Amino acid sequence: MGIADFTRFLFELVTDSDDLDDIGAGRTDRTFQSFFSGKQSIDSYVKDLRGHIQFTDFIQWLENADSSECEKLRKELSEYLPASATYDFPEACAKLFESILDDPDPKPQEAGEQGPEELPLQLTYETQTEDSLLRDECLNRCLMCNKRLKAYVKVKIAKASSNYQERAALRKAVEAIGGGVEVPDFEGGFDYSSNNNLALLCPSCAAEYESSPSQDKCARLMSNKLRAKRNHLMQQQIDAVPLDDGLRDLLDSLDSLIDPNDVAELRYSPVKVADKIRPEAHILKTEITDKVNRYYGFIREELGRREANGCFYADEVCESVKACYRRLSKTGASQDQVYDTMSRWLSEATGSENHAACRVLIAFFVQNCEVFDALSE
Known part of the structure; x- marks a missing residue:
């Protein structure tokens, strides 16, 4: 079996x-x-x-x-x-x-916490339900070593008692790490007592972090936290958007369906792509332009043929893709991150493991106006 x-x-x-x-x-x-x-x-x-x-x-x-x-x-x-x-x-x-x-x-138990008295058939060791958001954000992995959390320790990332100069230095250090995240105003509006300043670490990383604190460690952990929060928000947005299951067969069979000779005949001039991708994302622009130039005509005809055969409704697919983009665009993610996340959403929503085909199809929707808006002059 x-x-x-x-x-x-x-x-x-x-x-x-x-x-x-x-x-x-x-x-x-x-x-x-x-x-x-x-x-x-x-x-x-x-x-x-x-x-x-x-x-x-x-x-x-x-x-x-x-x-x-x-x-x-x-x-x-x-x-x-x-x-x-x-x-x-x-x-x-x-x-x-x-x-x-x-x-x-799964909901791991916080390190050092004692579970309730064990009784026959007692299988649920549910603890710290107020930490569910933190677990969801970090995907049950330590925000330092990235190992799966069998036990965890909540740590405060930055000390609220730090002075203005230290907070400004933290902001600059996190900005220097990058990662495409919006860095909070540590000098003013950041709430040091909120979940935004908490991280779940494995016991060994927590002990090391708290025993020998440094600005570099704090900045790296805060950067990891910010990226985890952004990724979690993006995942929440794409989870709420349905997608027609009929697309999976197209994605899984795209490689075998495409004939290089047909691609050459169906080449398409991607006039609109250049007006949608930000100048700093030139690698993304090159990738999408190439995919649209090669495959747009083929996919447009294939989608039309499959809709005519009752495989799915193209308008509904376009609406789902557009809804997914609108949700992600509100998270403040970069175009690179949106493109990657939408490709992953397409794979997860259809069950297809042909990730290259998913990126081709999202590129199609960039050209087709469902993904990315025209840049303002």
């Missing part, structure tokens, strides 16, 4: 249906592979399963499984199962699966 079939089988075991398509929860093999590897969140998928989840078959399947294989599974999951030896493993495993479906995003 392949990865996709096994993952689909597990989801079927925890629902009241033998066929996920029957409850509107069908997905492609590639999507199930992404679920298994963790490359794609199951959050939106679980919403389709609501009202159909039951664990009777799942528990029975474990009860009838080979005992040695169950023991291997118990050891593999021991970190997430109750410490008590009195629990029933199949039921505990079902409870674990249920807790994941209820909240697909």
Whole structure:
């Protein structure tokens, strides 16, 4: 049994249906592979399963499984199962699966915090719910070493007691690091007591940061924090924009569909691109211009052909792309960041792993006026 079939089988075991398509929860093999590897969140998928989840078959399947294989599974999951030896493993495993479906995003425990008294079948060690924003921002990774957080420490990035000169120096140091983020006014309007001045670090990085503070460390951590906040905001914006699933087949097959001879015949003069890309983004301008020049005519004809065949509605696709751009443009992100994020959104929304094709299609929409506005004179 392949990865996709096994993952689909597990989801079927925890629902009241033998066929996920029957409850509107069908997905492609590639999507199930992404679920298994963790490359794609199951959050939106679980919403389709609501009202159909039951664990009777799942528990029975474990009860009838080979005992040695169950023991291997118990050891593999021991970190997430109750410490008590009195629990029933199949039921505990079902409870674990249920807790994941209820909240697909893991919530690590703050270092040094004691969990509640452990009881049989107690699987949820939910703590520090007020830190959910910080966890979301950093994607559950340390903002210093980027390792996944199994435990974390909240640290204040900059000291509120610093004088005006120190705050001005911090601003200049963060600006020097760059990264395309808007640097706050540390000398005046920045709230040193807010979440904007907090970061989640792994215990070792936190100990090192607080034991030997320096302006360089503070500036690097603040820069990482600002980039994490910006990326989180951009992700929130693109998550809210739906996209027609029919585009995936086009993206996945774009390489095989394009004939170099056809591309040569369909070359298109990208008159408008030059008026949309800022002068400082000349590499981006070159990339988009080249892609439009090569593929615009082909994609325009291919989209029209597929719409005529009922694969999707081009107007709805254009509206979704335009809505995604409008949301991202309000975050203050650069054109480079918007282009990259929209390409990633296209990949995630369709399940396509042909990332080069996603960038080609976003370039098409730049020329087609859904992405980027004309620069003011």
